[in-house]
Amino acid sequence: MANTPYTESYYAASANAVPPRPSLQGEVETDVCVIGAGYTGLSSALFLLEHGFRVTVLEAARVGFGASGRNGGQIVNSYSRDIDVIERSVGPRQAQMLGQMAFEGGRIIRDRVARYNIQCDLKDGGVFAAITPKQMGHLESQKRLWERFGHTQLELLDQRRIREVVACDQYIGGMLDMSGGHIHPLNLALGEAAAVESLGGTIHEQSPAVRIERGASPVVHTPQGKVRAKFIIVAGNAYLGNLVPELAAKSMPCGTQVITTEPLGDELAKSLLPQDYCVEDCNYLLDYYRLSGDKRLIFGGGVVYGARDPANIEAIIRPKMLKAFPQLKDVKIDYAWTGNFLLTLSRLPQVGRLGDNIYYSQGCSGHGVTYTHLAGKVLAEALRGQAERFDAFADLPHYPFPGGQLLRTPFAALGAWYYGLRDKLGF
Structure with missing residues (x-):
């Protein structure tokens, strides 16, 4: 066998x-x-x-x-489509119940880790990083939305504050969720x-x-x-x-790619992420990263529709990492892999x-x-x-992908290209 x-x-x-x-x-x-x-x-x-x-x-x-x-090992609250989108789709009563559950998963993880003494490098704190004013406006709205459902462990970060938590010049602000965090998945x-x-x-x-x-x-x-x-x-x-x-x-399997650097040492690691929070940006095709327990940078991003394994993962992700942290240009990549997640049309x-x-x-x-x-x-x-x-x-409500299984991959890739272009143009 x-x-x-x-x-x-x-x-x-x-x-x-x-x-x-x-x-x-x-x-x-x-x-x-x-x-x-x-x-x-x-x-x-x-x-x-x-x-x-x-x-x-x-x-x-x-x-x-x-x-x-x-996966990237990040504890991120809510769903891939947030509660306001759900509310517009199904109405306030169903959205209220789903909203009440949107922050429960992280609590379950922490309860399991504590109750069963699971050694998985659990750290508190996750940052959503805004690259454009529109993204910052979205985070301000998201904070109000989440607080409406009782989630209050949130802090908006201006440009000065986000530089205190992540050494990246791309970001104009962000939001810190202290009930977020990261683990060795x-x-x-x-x-x-x-x-x-x-x-x-x-x-x-x-x-x-x-x-x-x-x-x-x-x-x-x-x-x-x-x-x-x-x-x-x-x-x-x-x-x-x-x-x-x-x-x-x-549904459609999709691949996302992750790389991991060699150990950076305490000083360099702390200079990148001084509070050891995990970070994801607000782009549609987002980048995400964090430090491992032994002070490596774990950096992920990119989507391959249809879940094919790219020939050279490092070539896809390393430029994204260096755009965020050009100071890592001489750092060696020890691991690169892909993993599949399942995408629905909604x-x-x-x-x-x-x-x-x-x-x-x-x-x-x-x-x-x-x-x-x-x-x-x-x-x-x-x-x-x-x-x-x-x-x-x-x-x-759930729907099949347009064109069935034969065309679901090119349609999804076309949609991702469109939203990726919007990210690049800032609208």
């Missing part, structure tokens, strides 16, 4: 040591079978186990193999997996779900085994493939149920670290019969 290792990333190279978990052999029976050991699946499993469910998690490769173990996933097992859950790695036998008592088949369950949670996101065709029709997550017993959440659209932890809680609530918050997500 194929053994799929982690991609060669800084996170995999610095991951906390854990033994590989055995693949599924033979037949098992459980209350809930979770497909995917990323944040959505692990969060779902933890909340279910804490309420007495028996849970078996199937992972096609290794825990955190996909976006959960490759793969170590967070590994710690959550250990927590799942500490509560009696089972995780099988190298066990891809190849077929779901639907019905009153659904069965998930793997190459060498099967799981009989009362409920299934589909949490494969951008790495689900065509296992559930109706989910693939309304850029809002897709949540729902197939039949009576197959639940899913997918399509975080590049905004998944906090949302996936909330999604696990919401899915677990639904399986326990408390579906009000689940329904608030499930009732969001």
Whole structure:
């Protein structure tokens, strides 16, 4: 049987040591079978186990193999489309409920880290950096919007203040969110997996779900085994493939690229980001960066629609890094990798149920670290019969990409080109 290792990333190279978990052999029976050991699946499993469910998690490769173990490691609140956009789409009542949940994911992460003693370099503080006056105006509006939903750990930064938190001449201002922050994302996933097992859950790695036998008592088949369950949670996101065709029709895998420098040393690292906050700019095709626990700069950006792996990631991302920090021109890049996230046309997550017993959440659209932890809680609530918050997500409208799967990539790339041009021209 194929053994799929982690991609060669800084996170995999610095991951906390854990033994590989055995693949599924033979037949098992459980209350809930979770497909995917990323944040959505692990969060779902933890909340279910804490309420007495028996849970078996199937992972096609290794825990955190996909976006959960490759992302920028930033704790960013709300959704890829903010609450005001949701309000215009679905009205104030549904938006109020979704708005109340928009800041919950970060609290869940911090609770998990504290409760299960997860070693993942958790740091507080995230900065949204404005390059243009229009972007600064958007941040001022966003602060008022978030405060309307009770989120008050925010500070607007003028040009002087943002220079105190990030040594980059591009920015005219920004907003600091002290409930934001950053983590080593793969170590967070590994710690959550250990927590799942500490509560009696089972995780099988190298066990891809190849077929779901639907019905009153659904069965998930793997190459060498099967799981009989009362409920299934589909949490494969951008790495689900065509296992559930109706989910693939309304989403598109996209790749984002990340590089990591050699260790910078305390002095240089502190000169770049004196308070050790993470940063993302306000462009449509945004750049994001932060320091690692061992004082490397982790810098990401760029989108490849259709999730192809670029031939030379460093050539794409290093110029972006040097535009922000030209003082790093002689610094060596130790790691470069790509990871896939799942884009929806609305850029809002897709949540729902197939039949009576197959639940899913997918399509975080590049905004998944906090949302996936909330999604696990919401899915677990639904399986326990408390579906009000689940329904608030499930009732969001979603549409297939124009032209179907054949044309979704060129249409999305054309839209990204348009918004990227707007960023460059400042309107």
